[in-house]
Amino acid sequence: MSLQRRHLTLSGIVQGVGFRPFVHRLAHELSLGGWVQNRSGQVQIEIEGLADTLDSFSLRLIKEAPPLAKPQILENARQAIAQSRRDFVILASHTEDAPDIHLPADTHLCADCRRELFDPANRRFRYPFINCTQCGPRYTLIAELPYDRERTSMASFPLCPACRAEYENPAERRFHAEPLACPVCGPQLRWHDETGEAALQAALSALREGQIIAVRGVGGYHLMCDARNATTVTRLRARKQRPARPFALLFDECGEDGNAMLNEYLSPNPGELTLLHSPQRPIVLIEACAHHALAAGIAPGMRRIGAMLPHSPLQALLAADFGAPLVATSGNLSGEPICLDPADAEARLGRIADGFLHHDRPILRPAEDSVWQCAATPMPIRLGRGEAPQEWQLPGRLAQPTLALGGEQKVCIALGWEDRAVISPHIGDLDHPESMAWLARVVADFSRLYRVTPERIALDAHPHYHGRQHALASTLPLHEVWHHHAHASALAAEYPQIKHWLTFTWDGVGLGPDGQLWGGEVLLGVPGHWRHVASLRPFRLPGGEAASRECWRSAAGLFWEAGLSCPPWHPQLELLRQAWQGGLNSPSTSAIGRLFDAAAAILGVCTQASFEGEAPMRLQALAESLSEGPLWPTHWQTEAGLWLLDWRAWLAGLSDLQIPVAARAWALHDALARAAAELIFLLAVPGETAIGGCGGVFQNRLLTERLQDHLGARPLLLPQRQPPNDAGLALGQLMEILAKDCA
Template identity: 90%
Template sequence: MSLQRLHLTLGGIVQGVGFRPFVHRLAHELSLGGWVQNRSGQVQIETEGLADTLDSFSQRLIKEAPPLAKPQILHSIRQAIAQSRRDFVILASHTEDAPDIHLPADTHLCADCRRELFDPANRRFRYPFINCTQCGPRYTLIAELPYDRERTSMTNFPLCPACRAEYENPAERRFHAEPLACPACGPQLRWRDETGEAALQVALSALREEQIIAVRGVGGYHLMCDARNAATVARLRTRKQRPARPFALLFDECGEDGNAMLHKYLAPSPSELALLHSPQRPIVLIEARAHNGLAEDIAPGMRRIGAMLPHSPLQALLAADFGAPLIATSGNLSGEPICLDPAEAEARLGRIADGFLHHDRPILRPAEDSVWLCAATPMPIRLGRGEAPQEWQLPGRLARPTLALGGEQKVCIALGWEDRAVISPHIGDLDHPESMAWLTRVVADFSRLYKVQAERIALDAHPHYRGRQHALASALPLHETWHHHAHASALAAEYPQIKHWLTFTWDGVGLGPDGQLWGGEALLGAPGHWLRIASLRPFRLPGGEAASRECWRSAAGLLWEAGLTCPPWHPQLELLQRAWQGGVNSPPTSAIGRFFDAAAAILGVCTQASFEGEAPMRLQALAESVSEGPHWPIHWQAEAGLWLLDWQPWLAGLSDLQIPVAARAWALHDALARAAAELIFLLALPGETAIGGCGGVFQNSLLAERLQHHLGARPLLLPQRQPPNDAGLALGQLMEILAKDCA
């Protein structure tokens, strides 16, 4: 049998995921000699042995890679040799190659480390920074690649002899685990003058004494308190200036299957449990049990509660020791970015938190919790810790490196070059100065991390979105994309095999090519070639932008458009109507998001929203409390080459006091779903045209389920990797630019 030398170059996610130790163990198992080395985003392997053994080695590198790794063999070179070496080593990292960066996300506490965390005989017993090659922070502590300790925020924590021995022992689970630490040499907790376990116990005492505490985690601070205590929850709402937006809850992973506490308070489905236990450990929206013992103000007017299991050892200790659900909400005032360091937290959260549980491991960049919903299919609502940065392979090559800025709300950025794109974690809404500062910081951080300088910027065509300020300051060429085209193209990116779409792009408002505020559109085509063929009949919004939170304004505009009167929602309603009649600050919109706002106000569900999307969320929760309602008529009418869905026939049903409010809410959801299905029939679309749904309205699981019901065997394709809301715009903008590059 011939001896050969095999040289491999591997790309993909191969750094920060225990890949080099895995290669080392596999080579020793197969008695192969050689070396493995981190390069700038890649891994190089040179190994020597029998040809058949090298074949097995190559196959197992991919098939048996660590769970967090996603390796790809980029190059493979073989040559015959006379004699092979027997030792296999990990070489020091090399940093001078052309970069091919793949940055791993933060990972949850693995089962092995969790067992050690609660094992009194283990030297890391109750150490809140325990980790190994398969768990722990990555994105939030890596300064740059190649991934070595000196290029992380752990560089100022020298390993003690015991940790050094583990780090250098190929038989150890912590062999080359870069964030490795223990109580003797690693980061420590602090509560005022207390440190370590004593600080943790003071924090737990504060929670038991009905206090609100700020806890420094992996990607920023959480505000935490007892989720069962109504007075404490009310105090948190007042201090955080968050009157109604739901709070997320942290549950202990206890019981034989880890779900005992969850089942006591919530009714999770198998798919929701799978998401909760996934490596990303996101917040998952789950239906609450009746009379569950939680404070009623956790999620006012909602049927679902955001739940998560511990993703870090510190969270695992807090959840287990407290023994009941804890609120774990972002450490910020509503609208601001999450706090990262102790001084900033005490300055910005001092009026909210009664105390602070800090630690001294630097957080290099923020990562809020991801949020998922299980509707017709599991769908992300927000991407953050554990899931971002998110990598995409584009269906073509960009002509120039491109930065996409997304929209105005739920902003994520995307950096695209060649056939690659990386999407940032959630940044937030840009109506706060701190968010604009974070946008600038994340853009610079991505360029530095991935060693890619954008040569042009893709952005929303709306002239007043604040991201435009950053774009103009860059002096780079700007490429505007239409809001709903980007929504549709983001969905198309998830299904590259599909060439032709009918996509319902339903959301709040976004500027359309005709200068109107769109939001209830049906687009036919593909990225770069969208044709608007249908829309909700427009109505005018009295007060313009003010209608986004004052739902009664949308309702007033709808009723006035139909020639009807409306309730006395505002003391100057008559003056407002005269302005509306004169077209003063009353832009027309076809947005289904605003239509839902109007319906919620007419039904008395929500006339004034305290957060974006509150009215539709309350309307959905009400509709889900019944199994059926009236079936309202559908009226599509053709006008100037565009199909318009007439909402006016539904106003009588919305206002019919003889029908229970919940049944009317259900009827509205069903009518919209039937209207979409009927449009497909009217258009007589061929079977190869895919039906898609995107935009924030498709976060409404009832609407998506009713539409799929009326479509029958024809599938409704929804986002599965990117959120349907404005967080997906940046990816869609890249797809629009790519289509022009490839034309």
């Protein structure tokens, strides 16, 4: 049998995921000699032995790779040799190659480390920073690649002899685990003057006393309190200036299947349980049990509660020791970015938190919790810790490195070059100065980490979105992308095999090419070539932007557009009507999101929203209490070649006090779904054209379920990797630019 030397180059997620130790173990198992080395984003392997054994090595390299790794063999060069070496080593990392950077995400506490965490005989018993090659922080502590300890925020924590022995032992699962630490040499907790276990116990005592505490985690601070204590939850809402937006809850992973505590309060379906226990450990929206002991203020007016299981050892200790659900909400004032370091947290959260559980492991960049829901299929709502940065292979090559800035709310940026794109974690809404500072920081961070300098910027066409300020300051060429074209193109990126689309792009509002505030549009085509074929009949919004929170304004606009009077929602309603009649600050919109706002106000569900999307969420929760309801008429008509969905026939039903509120809410959802299905028939859409849904409205589970029911066997394609809301705009903007580059 011939001897060979093979040189393999691997790309993908191969750093920060235990890949080199895995290669080392596999080579020793097969008695092969050579070396493995981290390069600038890649892994290089030179390996020698019998040809058949090397074939097996190459196959197992992919098939048996660590769970977090996603390797791709780019090169497998072969050379005949007369004699092979027997030793196999991990070489020091090399940093001078052309970069091929793939950043790993932070990963939840693995089962092995969890067992050790709660094992009194283990030297890391109750150590809140336990980790190994298969778990722990990555994205939030990597300063740059190649991934070695000296290029992470753990560089300031020298390994003790015991940890050094584990780090250098190929038989150990902590072999080359870069965040490796123990109570002797690693980071420590702090609560006032207490450290370590004493600090943890002090924090737990504060929680048991009904206090609110700020806890420094993997990607920033959480505000925590007892989720059963109504007084404390009310106090947290007042201090955080968050009147109604639901709080996420942390549950202990206890019982035989890890769901014992969860099942006391919530009713998860199998898909939701799969998401909860996934390596990303996101927040998952789950229906609450009929009778539970949670405070009423956790999620006012909602049927579902955001739940997560512990993703870090510190969370595992807090959840297990407290023994009941904990509120675990972002450590910030509403609208601000999450706090990262102790000084910033105490300055910004000092009026919210009664105490602070700090630690001294530096957080290099923020990562808020990811949020998902699961109806027929899983759908992301927000991408953060454990999910991002998210990598995409584009269906073509960009002509220039491109930065995409997304929109105004739920902002994520995208950096695209060649046929690659990376999407940042959630940054937030840009109407706050702190968020603009974070935007600039994330842009600079991505450019440095991936060693890609943008040469142009893609941005939303709206002239007043705050991201434009950053774009103009860059002096780079700007390429405007229409809001709903970006939504549709983001969906198309998820299904590259689809050649033609009919896409419902329904959301709050976004500027359309005709100068109107779109949001109930139907687009036909492909990225770069969308044709506007249908829309909700426009109506004018009295007060313009104020209608985004004052839902009664959208309702008044509907009534006045239909020639009807409306309830006395405001003491100066007549003056407002006169301004509306005169066209003063009354922009025209076709947004389904504003239609939902109006319906919520008419039904008395929500006349003034305290957070974006509150009114539609409350309306959906009401409607989901029923399985059927009235069937309202639907009416499409054409004007100037555009199909318009007429909402006027629904005003009577929405206003009918003889019909229960929940039934009216259900009827609106069903009527919209039936109308969408009817449009496909009216347009004679051929079977090979895919039907898609995107925009924030398609987070509405009831609407998507009703639409799929009315479509029958024809599938409704929805986002599965990127959120349907404005978080997906940056990817869609890249797709639009790519289409022009490839034209």
